[in-house]
Amino acid sequence: KKPNILYLRILGSLTYVLIPKLRRKGKLADKANKEILIGFNSSNNFLVYVPSQNRVINS
Structure with missing residues (x-):
């Protein structure tokens, strides 16, 4: 079975x-x-950087 790549996004993009x-x-x-x-x-x-709080969260 092929891996599902539909959830992949471009790193550094606005989220x-x-x-x-x-x-x-x-x-x-x-x-x-x-x-x-x-x-x-x-x-x-997704690992997301929150600029207003200066931290990384899991989403």
Whole structure:
């Protein structure tokens, strides 16, 4: 069976990470944050750099 490559994206590209409804600050608040894709985890997760917090998260 061939590996699935549909989830792959270009490293360094702009990425939007969804904000959960419970963390949003009202009905008209942003639904996603702009972040930078820096890599992939072994479990098909994305490693994303958050410039506003100066840290890397799994998404």
